[in-house]
Amino acid sequence: MFEAKYSAPEVDLFGERATPATDDDWIAPVAAGPVVASLTLPGSKSITNRELVLSALADAPSRLRAPLHSRDSDNMVAALRALGASIEPAPATGDYGDDWIVAPAEELTGSTTIECGLAGTVMRFVPAVAALALGPTVFDADDAARGRPMGGLVAGLTALGVDIDATSTDSLPFTVHGTGRVTGGRLEIDASQSSQFVSGLLLSAPRFDEGIHLHHSGTRLPSVPHIEMTLDALRRRGVDASSDGAASWRVAPGPIGGRDVRIESDLSNAAPFLAAAVATGGRVTLSGWPEETTQVGADLAHLLPLFGAEVVVGDGRITVTGAPEISGVDLDLTTGGELAPALAALAALATGPSTIRGIGHIRHHETDRLAALATEINRLGGDVEELADGLRITPRPLTAGRWSSYHDHRMATAGAIIGLVVEGVRIENIATTAKTLPQFPSLWREMVGAHST
Numbered sequence: 001m002f003e004a005k006y007s008a009p010e011v012d013l014f015g016e017r018a019t020p021a022t023d024d025d026w027i028a029p030v031a032a033g034p035v036v037a038s039l040t041l042p043g044s045k046s047i048t049n050r051e052l053v054l055s056a057l058a059d060a061p062s063r064l065r066a067p068l069h070s071r072d073s074d075n076m077v078a079a080l081r082a083l084g085a086s087i088e089p090a091p092a093t094g095d096y097g098d099d100w101i102v103a104p105a106e107e108l109t110g111s112t113t114i115e116c117g118l119a120g121t122v123m124r125f126v127p128a129v130a131a132l133a134l135g136p137t138v139f140d141a142d143d144a145a146r147g148r149p150m151g152g153l154v155a156g157l158t159a160l161g162v163d164i165d166a167t168s169t170d171s172l173p174f175t176v177h178g179t180g181r182v183t184g185g186r187l188e189i190d191a192s193q194s195s196q197f198v199s200g201l202l203l204s205a206p207r208f209d210e211g212i213h214l215h216h217s218g219t220r221l222p223s224v225p226h227i228e229m230t231l232d233a234l235r236r237r238g239v240d241a242s243s244d245g246a247a248s249w250r251v252a253p254g255p256i257g258g259r260d261v262r263i264e265s266d267l268s269n270a271a272p273f274l275a276a277a278v279a280t281g282g283r284v285t286l287s288g289w290p291e292e293t294t295q296v297g298a299d300l301a302h303l304l305p306l307f308g309a310e311v312v313v314g315d316g317r318i319t320v321t322g323a324p325e326i327s328g329v330d331l332d333l334t335t336g337g338e339l340a341p342a343l344a345a346l347a348a349l350a351t352g353p354s355t356i357r358g359i360g361h362i363r364h365h366e367t368d369r370l371a372a373l374a375t376e377i378n379r380l381g382g383d384v385e386e387l388a389d390g391l392r393i394t395p396r397p398l399t400a401g402r403w404s405s406y407h408d409h410r411m412a413t414a415g416a417i418i419g420l421v422v423e424g425v426r427i428e429n430i431a432t433t434a435k436t437l438p439q440f441p442s443l444w445r446e447m448v449g450a451h452s453t
């Protein structure tokens with residue numbers, strides 16, 4: 001379970017304004033004017049955790065350069081070590097901590113317990129690895145994450161002949177009784193609740209006797225770019241992996257190569273920082289912005305202009321310049337649901353109404369994000385209506401108040417965006433940002449405080 005390794009700083013974060021209240025709430029730093037800042041963000045959660053899994057299943061050692069060090073990636077490292085992989089630090093080649101050298105296990109062994117924490121990538125990617133290990137592996141998670149859906153993955157692995165004990169087939173905890181091999185072959189699953197069910201099967205599939213020919217049978221498929229990220233990561237390691245239709249994928253059996261991989265910055269964690277430029281009419285530059293990527297956060301380059309911002313991408317950087325006013329938007333975010341909290345926060349500060357659709361699945365993220373965003377924005381005086389698959393946001397003047405995080409890093413950072421321009425927003429459990437960005441409070445302070453004009 002989570003230890004206080006990544007606690008929020010208790011010290012003054014932004015002059016007197018950020019002195020913590022009598023409880024542990026974090027007073028969101030208010031921008032004294034347009035925020036003008038340049039930053040580099042740590043590595044991508046989604047790429048780091050895919051590369052860790054592939055490195056642990058590879059046929060030779062790998063080096064991961066500039067990986068993310070956060071609670072989600074630490075949980076992934078611990079999980080793969082528990083199954084027998086060796087993961088050792090090597091001198092840093094990035095700004096945010098050691099590289100990793102990963103040596104695959106000679107033979108994966110179960111008889112262990114894996115704590116997934118709050119990480120969807122651990123609970124959805126590692127069960128198939130455990131099926132390839134010999135012995136039982138128990139999977140559990142924080143109470144807050146035990147309710148996250150697992151049904152599509154459990155049903156898929158079970159259909160492949162993997163023995164899984166569970167009190168509920170749709171959630172943790174459960175035990176995977178690994179036998180050291182999985183036959184694989186043709187499989188149909190319903191991944192409408194999470195693309196991670198698909199990625200979790202594809203990542204281990206080169207090690208299945210017959211690989212996999214996977215079909216999604218549900219009505220909708222969220223977060224498709226994350227499936228493309230999985231296919232891309234497999235191909236870069238020499239695996240024959242492809243999609244043969246919008247909801248069908250093939251991975252051939254065969255070796256996964258060891259690689260020297262540089263992890264890109266996390267472009268989804270870029271969302272609140274770039275949103276700060278939009279919220280304050282300022283200018284924020286992030287370096288480490290890849291020219292080509294499968295990260296859905298790259299879509300911010302065309303999403304933020306819809307709010308009135310100007311965006312320039314090039315030379316490994318993105319610069320977002322906010323306009324004096326924020327426009328309302330009408331967006332379908334089916335492919336990029338993890339960007340929704342930051343964009344909903346901007347919509348709440350806009351001059352006109354917004355609708356964000358295609359994100360029913362984010363009810364299954366760290367919390368029901370549609371309900372959480374509506375509740376928290378409305379608590380500050382906003383007017384947000386929950387739709388079946390999205391939010392309708394009508395801007396109203398917002399006032400000071402408490403913002404609950406629901407153990408959700410992106411809820412905490414959405415509150416920080418609003419707190420830039422609404423004095424007295426107190427964020428409960430800012431430490432939950434450690435899930436993917438332990439440096440959030442200090443980077444935010446640096447951005448707002450040191451560089452405001």
Ligand SMILES: O=C(O)C1=C[C@@H](OP(=O)(O)O)[C@@H](O)[C@H](O)C1
Nearest residue numbers: 046194195196199222223226338
């Ligand atoms: O595979 C991944 O790394 C992810 C897939 C997406 O999950 P969903 O398909 O559940 O939205 C995304 O929202 C999550 O943050 C990361």
Ligand SMILES: C=C(OP(=O)(O)O)C(=O)O
Nearest residue numbers: 118119120121338365366
């Ligand atoms: C949905 C998210 O996380 P997870 O990888 O835990 O699903 C997220 O980071 O927005």
